[in-house]
Amino acid sequence: MSLPSLPSFSIRGRRLLPIVQGGMGVGVSAHRLAGAVARTGAMGTIASIDLRHHHADLSETAAPSRDRDELNRRNLIALDREVRAALALAGGNGLVAVNVMKAVEAHPAYVRQACASGAQAIVMGAGLPLDLPELADGHPDVALIPILSDARGVAVVLKKWARKGRLPDAIVIEHPRYAGGHLGAPNPADLGNAKFDFAEVIPAVSKAFAEMGIAPGQIPLIVGGGINSHEKLFAALAMGASAVQVGTPFAVTAEGDAHPNFKRVLLDAKPEDIVTFMSVAGLPARAVKTPWLANYLKREAKLQGCAKADPGRCAIGLHCLAQCGLRDGLEKAGQFCIDAQLVAALKGDVAKGLFFRGSESLPFGREMRTVRELIEHLLTGVRPEHAAPELEASAA
Numbered sequence: 287m288s289l290p291s292l293p294s295f296s297i298r299g300r301r302l303l304p305i306v307q308g309g310m311g312v313g314v315s316a317h318r319l320a321g322a323v324a325r326t327g328a329m330g331t332i333a334s335i336d337l338r339h340h341h342a343d344l345s346e347t348a349a350p351s352r353d354r355d356e357l358n359r360r361n362l363i364a365l366d367r368e369v370r371a372a373l374a375l376a377g378g379n380g381l382v383a384v385n386v387m388k389a390v391e392a393h394p395a396y397v398r399q400a401c402a403s404g405a406q407a408i409v410m411g412a413g414l415p416l417d418l419p420e421l422a423d424g425h426p427d428v429a430l431i432p433i434l435s436d437a438r439g440v441a442v443v444l445k446k447w448a449r450k451g452r453l454p455d456a457i458v459i460e461h462p463r464y465a466g467g468h469l470g471a472p473n474p475a476d477l478g479n480a481k482f483d484f485a486e487v488i489p490a491v492s493k494a495f496a497e498m499g500i501a502p503g504q505i506p507l508i509v510g511g512g513i514n515s516h517e518k519l520f521a522a523l524a525m526g527a528s529a530v531q532v533g534t535p536f537a538v539t540a541e542g543d544a545h546p547n548f549k550r551v552l553l554d555a556k557p558e559d560i561v562t563f564m565s566v567a568g569l570p571a572r573a574v575k576t577p578w579l580a581n582y583l584k585r586e587a588k589l590q591g592c593a594k595a596d597p598g599r600c601a602i603g604l605h606c607l608a609q610c611g612l613r614d615g616l617e618k619a620g621q622f623c624i625d626a627q628l629v630a631a632l633k634g635d636v637a638k639g640l641f642f643r644g645s646e647s648l649p650f651g652r653e654m655r656t657v658r659e660l661i662e663h664l665l666t667g668v669r670p671e672h673a674a675p676e677l678e679a680s681a682a
């Protein structure tokens with residue numbers, strides 16, 4: 287996208303549009319979405335978790351397995367394919383990043399594979415990414431980007447990384463009051479705490495930078511959660527952010543990698559349908575109250591009362607999380623298999639799936655548009671005129 291008068295920022299010498307597409311698992315942001323975003327000159331992000339579901343030859347239907355090592359092996363093959371395909375789609379434009387959740391047991395292998403496959407950045411959240419510099423060792427050109435939600439977390443990461451001789455190449459600040467998926471607050475009651483407001487976090491982080499001798503602008507801040515308009519994008523830039531991270535609006539684009547039913551659930555959700563609850567990862571999460579979630583929430587207290595540490599409760603056998611409320615019997619955490627529910631959503635099973643979504647309305651209402659239309663709309667404020675493609679077209 288050639289928009290010379292528009293603001294831009296740089297990561298590792300690459301000039302980028304000030305829009306970052308957030309990583310969305312399971313499989314919601316794979317090569318098609320991340321590659322299309324990068325092609326415009328922005329940063330696209332593949333979510334690394336459990337990508338085998340996008341590859342028929344690696345999925346359970348091709349060869350059933352409950353062996354953790356075998357499932358991880360297939361996921362790494364899938365990640366390699368996805369990174370290479372996204373880079374090919376990007377055609378040298380923008381930046382292709384891989385999102386890795388620290389809470390995932392196999393996160394070291396995902397980071398190493400992403401680097402080996404040519405990912406240009408690793409973005410890590412869902413836990414403090416203190417080990418990221420070592421994991422990416424040997425790949426000095428790969429940008430390292432932590433996701434955090436408050437200034438205290440940023441200061442901890444900066445100090446630990448500085449001792450290892452590394453600083454982040456950018457930092458994503460995600461607001462738990464608005465974002466979709468897992469949220470960076472210890473429990474649902476904290477989500478609205480003012481310490482997460484960008485107007486609080488940006489100056490506090492700038493102060494932490496100054497105390498460590500980091501020049502203003504040296505580490506770009508990317509703020510995300512609820513950015514659904516041109517006005518919000520430019521308000522964030524005026525506050526001192528270098529870019530915004532956008533999730534839900536990209537998940538519902540034509541290029542989004544999930545099934546059309548997934549997009550329809552997110553597009554059609556009304557404010558009262560969007561809820562927060564405790565995930566098995568021990569973090570609050572935000573999703574649409576679809577039939578499975580409504581039913582689970584009715585039974586949540588009872589299930590938490592029956593929490594019991596039992597490896598057999600990992601029915602899939604992937605043991606995806608380092609700490610899982612269901613498998614490890616953590617009664618304050620969720621009591622369901624997050625992998626099974628998210629994969630059902632990816633495949634468009636509206637009855638069984640768990641559909642992560644941010645809290646805010648979508649830029650084009652209930653209409654599905656393309657990545658390019660979304661990015662142009664956010665950058666210019668102009669609403670594209672032509673008709674949206676048919677929802678079904680995205681399945682092609």
Ligand SMILES: Cc1cc2nc3c(=O)[nH]c(=O)nc-3n(C[C@H](O)[C@H](O)[C@H](O)COP(=O)(O)O)c2cc1C
Pocket residue numbers: 307308309310311312314333335385387411412433460464465466467468510511512513531532533534535537641642643644645646
């Ligand atoms: C469907 C969905 C899945 C998500 N999965 C992940 C994930 O795997 N890792 C992650 O760091 N963030 C994840 N997120 C958060 C997004 O990357 C993004 O930061 C957030 O949704 C921004 O808020 P917005 O949706 O209001 O734009 C997810 C969000 C959604 C909507």
